[in-house]
Amino acid sequence: MEDNVDVIMENVTTLLSFRDKHATRLGGILGGLTASVYGLWAVFVFPGFCKVPWRLRVPFLPSSKAQVQNVMKLLEDRKGRLVDLGSGDGRLVLAAASRGFQSTGYELNSILLAYAKTRRWWLGIPANLATFMKQDLWMADLSGFSNVTVFLAPGLVTRILEKKLKDELPDDARIIVCRFPFTHWPATCSEGSGLDQVWAYDIQTIKKQLPKSK
Ligand SMILES: C[S@@+](CC[C@H](N)C(=O)[O-])C[C@H]1O[C@@H](n2cnc3c(N)ncnc32)[C@H](O)[C@@H]1O
Structure with a gap:
């Protein structure tokens, strides 16, 4: 046993x-x-993002068709150069360029940059009308742009971006923000609803309405 x-x-x-x-x-x-x-x-x-702090890293998520159309509506009657901060596959830059805007896309992901340039070639849009640059948006000088499109992230990214835009953009600038509205700024107008909603902010109004610190 x-x-x-x-x-x-x-x-x-x-x-x-x-x-x-x-x-x-x-x-x-x-x-x-x-x-x-x-x-x-x-x-x-996140290729090319090694110098960007983790808290500010925003992954690629393309604008929907409705979102692009809403952005284009808020650009009607606007003039001047346009920049898309974090241009992804280039859809906003190419849509704006095909409406006559001299457009620039700042992006760190080389794969997306190559794709955007290929699409530009495929659509027959000249490179001087739609420029794609490997550029960290946080390091870029935005003073030459009158139109800015943004589809990034809520929270810290938005808060830091609000300050950068207010400090650098000319008085006639308009910022069009997708999905995540700015928390401290009053919007001039908005287009669409739900996930496709976009908001326009005019720098002149922001500077008049908000104290220096915001
Ligand atoms: C949500 S996607 C939006 C893409 C495009 N703007 C659109 O609406 O379809 C955000 C893009 O920003 C890019 N991005 C994030 N941080 C960046 C930075 N610091 N500098 C440049 N591009 C950045 C990402 O690689 C990604 O492609």
């Missing part, structure tokens, strides 16, 4: 150590897989 218990205990111990070994190996494999998927994701979503 005692012998049987010993044999059973031995078998259980062997089974448990076998399971432990495999559980550790499985954990290692899963960890490795997660790291590889994250690495791949980071390569495609």
Whole structure:
């Protein structure tokens, strides 16, 4: 009887150590897989972002068709150069350029930049009307633009951007913001609804209505 218990205990111990070994190996494999998927994701979503602080990194999410149309409506009757901050696959820049705006896209993701340039070629839009630049939007000088389009993120990104725009843009500038409205600024007008809603902010109004600090 005692012998049987010993044999059973031995078998259980062997089974448990076998399971432990495999559980550790499985954990290692899963960890490795997660790291590889994250690495791949980071390569495609955040290439070129190493100098941008984590809190300000915004991933690529393209504007919907309705969103692009809403932005174009708020650009009607506007003049001057346009910049899209974080131009992604270039859809806003190309839509604005095809309406006659001299447009620039600032983007850090080289894959998206290459795609945008290919689409520009495919649509037959001259490079001097739609320019795509590998440029960190936080480091860019925005003083030469009268029209700015923004589809980034809520929270900190918006708060820091509000200050940069107010400090750098000329008085006649209009900023059109997609999906995440500015929290401290009164909008001049808005177009669309739900996820496709966009808001226009005129710098002249902002400077008149808000104290210097905001
Ligand atoms: C939500 S997507 C919007 C893309 C495009 N504007 C549109 O409406 O379809 C934000 C884009 O901003 C880019 N981006 C984020 N941070 C940036 C930075 N610091 N400098 C330049 N581009 C940036 C991302 O790579 C991404 O393509």
